[in-house]
Amino acid sequence: MARGDVSFTFLDRIGEIRRNVRDERWQSALALALTLPDICGGIAYPELVKKYRDGRVMEDRYGNPARDVGNQYILWFDQYAAPFFKKQETDEAPYICGERCWQLRCEYLHQNKGFVNLEAEQEIHFHLGINCGTSICQLDQETDGEGALNIRLDIEQLCLRLSLAAQRFYEEFHETCDFDLYNTPVIDFIQWSGGQERRGKTAAVVCRDEVMAKGLAVALEPAADRVLTFTNPYDPVKRFAKKKPSVWVVTDPFPEKKDPPWTADRETPLLFLGEEGECLEREGKRLQAQKEQGRFGKMKLPPDLRELRRLIKELMGEKEGEE
Numbered sequence: 001m002a003r004g005d006v007s008f009t010f011l012d013r014i015g016e017i018r019r020n021v022r023d024e025r026w027q028s029a030l031a032l033a034l035t036l037p038d039i040c041g042g043i044a045y046p047e048l049v050k051k052y053r054d055g056r057v058m059e060d061r062y063g064n065p066a067r068d069v070g071n072q073y074i075l076w077f078d079q080y081a082a083p084f085f086k087k088q089e090t091d092e093a094p095y096i097c098g099e100r101c102w103q104l105r106c107e108y109l110h111q112n113k114g115f116v117n118l119e120a121e122q123e124i125h126f127h128l129g130i131n132c133g134t135s136i137c138q139l140d141q142e143t144d145g146e147g148a149l150n151i152r153l154d155i156e157q158l159c160l161r162l163s164l165a166a167q168r169f170y171e172e173f174h175e176t177c178d179f180d181l182y183n184t185p186v187i188d189f190i191q192w193s194g195g196q197e198r199r200g201k202t203a204a205v206v207c208r209d210e211v212m213a214k215g216l217a218v219a220l221e222p223a224a225d226r227v228l229t230f231t232n233p234y235d236p237v238k239r240f241a242k243k244k245p246s247v248w249v250v251t252d253p254f255p256e257k258k259d260p261p262w263t264a265d266r267e268t269p270l271l272f273l274g275e276e277g278e279c280l281e282r283e284g285k286r287l288q289a290q291k292e293q294g295r296f297g298k299m300k301l302p303p304d305l306r307e308l309r310r311l312i313k314e315l316m317g318e319k320e321g322e323e
Contacts, residue, residue, distance in 0.1 A: 008186070009239060010039065010170060010179045014163045026130065026155045033159040034105040036166040037081065037098075041072030043177045044080070044169070048072050073105070074098035081165035096151060100124065104153075127152045171231070180238065201316050202226040204236050204245035206262070208252045216249065216273075223309040224316070233260035244268050246316045251301070269295040269315035273303060 008016070013032060020029035041048075049065040050058040058066040077098030085094035096104075104126055132154035170179060203224040207213035213229040220227045224246065230236050233254045236245070248262040248270045262270055297311045 009183045011167075011239075013039075014167055014170075017159055017163050021156055021159050029159045030128075030155050031109060033162045034101075034108060036162050037073045037077050037101065037105070038069060039182050040080065040166055040169050041069070041074075041076035042067055043173070043179065043182075044076050045072045048075070070102055073102045076169075077101050080169050081162060084161040084165045096153065100151060123149060125150045128155055129153065130155055132157065174232075174235070174238075201246040202228060203247050203249055203312060203316075204240075205229045205249045206233055206236065206251070206254075206260070207231065208254070212251065216251075219303075219305050219308060220249070220312060223312045233257050237261050247271060247312060249273065249312070267295075269297070271297040271299070271311060271315060273299050273301050 013036070017029050017032045017036075020026075020032065046067075048068040048071050050068050052058060060066045075098065081101075082094040082097065085096055087095050103124060107126065127150060129152060132152075201224045203220050203226070205213055205216050205220070205227060207216065207229065208231060210229075210231050213231060217227040217229050228236075228239060228245070230239070234257070244265060245268060248265070248268055250262060250270065251273045254260055262268070295315065297315055299308060299311065
């Protein structure tokens with residue numbers, strides 16, 4: 001991530017979890033993944049607040065109703081994440097429920113017990129592992145001779161399934177709920193103090209197919225400081241706000257959508273991946289102007305990766321080999 005723009009969003013959090021899993025940074029991946037129901041629960045159930053025994057609503061230090069975080073967390077997991085935690089699609093119940101995930105979250109993030117599971121009074125014993133295969137864990141739940149329930153969890157699968165559940169939740173509700181409240185602004189103090197540090201180059205990939213978008217992001221990592229992917233053409237507007245990417249990479253003209261952001265952006269270079277006819281039919285005069293100014297490129301799918309990176313750098317005003 002370029003130092004010129006280190007703020008991150010809800011989707012950036014999901015992406016970082018997946019990168020941590022890919023790099024086998026299990027502690028970081030698990031810590032971030034267990035926060036996703038915290039965020040999503042607050043968005044989905046803002047009406048769940050803490051109350052005193054007499055029914056009065058508790059307030060936080062800012063005078064706002066205090067979130068009932070535990071119930072928000074558990075309810076969101078049971079409603080939106082549970083389907084991703086079934087060992088078989090035909091199972092009636094998930095392998096782990098919201099209450100157990102909340103307990104795991106509290107033990108891992110706050111109590112830091114290390115899961116030695118030696119306390120006789122514990123009713124639940126969590127056993128974290130890796131390499132359990134494609135299931136949440138090949139070993140099933142069991143009760144030991146002393147009545148404690150042993151729950152075995154594969155860290156990789158737990159993180160990936162929570163990430164997928166959170167992403168699906170975002171895709172369903174991002175147009176009606178304010179996920180921006182959970183963006184994390186990070187200040188670059190060199191720029192803030194008037195320094196002259198060069199901003200990083202950001203490629204915005206807009207692709208209807210999520211798998212293809214991820215593949216393009218990996219392919220473009222050597223060519224850009226940041227690669228952001230979007231499956232909805234309007235999401236970049238929220239992500240960039242008044243800023244703009246360094247280059248648009250579009251694989252679908254989205255004919256059913258009205259005025260996607262790259263059509264109104266006449267300054268940022270555009271690379272279209274696909275049949276030129278589809279793109280020209282949608283973009284019209286804008287593309288002709290971009291062509292004349294050297295700010296438009298096109299490639300057929302699947303692209304040659306080396307040529308793709310070269311063209312991206314060229315559109316962003318960099319020469320081949322320039323860092």
